[in-house]
Amino acid sequence: MRKRSNILKNILLPLALVLAVQWFDLRFDLTQDQRYTLDPSTISVLEALDKPLKIDIFLSGKLPTDYLRFQREIQALIQSMEKYTDQLIVEYIDPFEGAPDTAELVAEMNQYGLTPEYVISEQNQAVEQTVVFPWAMVNDGNRTISVPLIEKNLGDNQQTIINRSIGQIEFKFFDAFFKINQEQKKVLAVLTSHDTSEDVKIADLMRSLQSYYQLASFDLKALENDPIKTLENLKRFELLVVSNPRVSFSEQEKYLLDQHLINGGKQLWMVNPVAINRDSLFNIKGSAVAIGNDLNMGNAFFKYGFRLEKNIIKDLYCAPIVLATGAQSQAQYLPIPWPYYPLVAPNDNVIGNGISNLWFKFASTIDTVRSSATKTPLVSSSDFSKSVQTPITIALNEASDKLVPSTFNQPHQTMGILVKGSFSSAFENRIKPVKINQHRDKGKSQMIIFSDGTLAENQVDKGSPLELGYDKWTNNFYGNKRFLNNCIHYLMGNNALLEVRSKAVNMVVLDRELIAKKSNSWRVALLLLPLLILGLFGAIVTRWRKAKYGQ
Structure with missing residues (x-):
């Protein structure tokens, strides 16, 4: 009897809990700027979708570190959107898969208006150039909207570009859905x-x-x-x-x-x-x-x-x-x-x-x-x-x-x-x-x-x-074009386009020069500090055991 009770407690109950969790989608946005909480206008557009939308995102395969972070943010946004509609069909595409030549691929993508980004990075005292296509395409079966995922201003460095683009992901997709849904x-x-x-x-x-x-x-x-x-x-x-x-x-x-x-x-x-x-x-x-x-x-x-x-x-x-x-x-x-x-x-x-x-x-x-x-x-x-x-x-x-x-x-x-x-x-x-x-x-x-x-x-x-x-x-x-577009949207009463775009997302920017300057000392500290903490904890436990059982 006790053996059956142990099986029930140790195997069946945890298994039932795991299966039950699959039916519930509980997500909590604990970020200060509510980055993963969709704007009410975005939710309204998603709930109004009455036909499937195919979304192709050309961020897959071998990507620079910053773009991998960007990809994760896009995936998190897509998951938030799928909570409000089942009409999204999302596919992440590696444009270089099966492409015989980079130059030919760039020329072909340019014909569709999908211009590449050239990312220069230094690794092991060597300069490496990576070609990335930060674009998405939204298709409802009748028309296709190209979505530029990168948002950059004059004077931005690579990290600032990615952070600014992360803040505008929701607007980029909302803008595409808005264009497709206009009656x-x-x-x-x-x-x-x-x-x-x-x-x-x-x-x-x-x-x-x-x-x-x-x-x-x-x-x-x-x-x-x-x-x-x-x-x-x-x-x-x-x-x-x-x-x-x-x-x-x-x-x-x-x-x-x-x-x-x-x-x-x-x-x-x-x-x-x-x-x-x-x-x-x-x-x-x-x-x-x-x-x-x-x-x-x-x-x-x-x-x-x-x-x-x-x-x-x-x-x-x-x-x-x-x-x-x-x-x-x-x-x-x-x-x-x-x-x-x-x-x-x-x-x-x-x-x-x-x-x-x-x-x-x-x-x-x-x-x-x-x-x-x-x-x-x-x-x-x-x-x-x-x-x-x-x-x-x-x-x-x-x-x-x-x-x-x-x-x-x-x-x-x-x-x-x-x-x-x-x-x-x-x-x-x-x-x-x-x-x-x-x-x-x-x-x-x-x-x-x-x-x-x-x-x-x-x-x-x-x-x-x-x-x-x-x-x-x-x-x-x-920024003349985007600014005048905003002026016209405002005068025409399309305030939702402005509200979603102006959503504030505060990204913490790391000081890379400071990181490079102090990286060696931090490595040593991270190596030795756990050992010191472990040694101190061992000494305290040993002294406590001697005090308790030494008599």
Whole structure:
């Protein structure tokens, strides 16, 4: 009887406990930043999945140490997601398995837009280069979304890149699920009249928005003789994007834009308060005159609560400009700091969180004035800046002048703001340029404005648009595209995209130089300390035994 009881207690009960545990999925997130707890928006998207999603993750096989840690974090996230849906089919793929040649594999993956990362590591005084494809692909049977898993900002080292990417894993997959699950896209329009940015120069921004919204062009001059119809057409769009207009707006056009805003339409403006002939600046002459750029919108902007100053901001913290020194075969192209190109960190808010530095060019100060709407600064210059009044001559040879920090003595200056709340019409208590039905003097809306008309413009190489924020002359990447995407998501009411992206994940960064410096002493300590503790414990036990049993 006792033998049966022992079998029951020692074998059957533990076995039953092990089997019972398999039916329960108990996980506790004890991290301070709740890293493994999904955002409610992510949970809602997962629970709404009504068809299988195939997820291929190209992080498998031989990986560098940092990427192995990255892989484990992705696996933990996938496990958290599978708790809320059974529609995910996940496969980890080693892209090099069966690949005869690395160069051929890289070329093939590039055709699908999956660019590699080249990781340089030092092992045993030897330098080793590893090719990694940190990408995932999400497929619902009808369309495929490529998911870049790596998130990096200008100046990040390898460890910082991995830590930043770990913090953005949830957003990357949420973004892909959001794109696939959209049943109906909201519509936004881009102003094409008034000599705004050329199509090829805003092509990359428009391409990045196509997965989220329906895009349309809008010509404010198309029906000049029928302003009522023009306003009706304009009201169809939830957002109007105005990029770098160079032709002033007539009173009638300004009135139509005003009524679009007052009736709840959102607007995103990128304008140059100061006009500079950049062709003259970057040709043989090497100089240009900066003068005020009158778009006939000043009184309307003032009514909304802000004013664009006719000045140019110079910042000690700036992006470089590449200039040639020497002649013919002795010519060298050198990056030189150019204070007219402020390098701006977005302010800490839901739009700017986690975004790399922005690249502004010849920006101006935005002052706020009293109005019923609330104003929130989005981007500002550094505390080592100054403004110069126009008209002024700007010459490229200024780049050779030594920058004197003491002359950059003005505090930060606003270059982009969000205006939201109750707006008063710019034509309140004024004679209207055209009679329309249901004129409104007040209304609630939102507007974002930047004092750099080229903020959304990408560079062009051989007639093809490059990625927005990429400078082909210095090979630097800036955060313009992600920041403007966030601005548009905010104005279009897609706050879930911003909330998931701004989720704070605090990763502890090890000081590798300190580790390398003290690694030998730590090895010795870890070897000897357990022996000392064991010896001390043995001595205490021996003394206790002698005291107790010695008599």
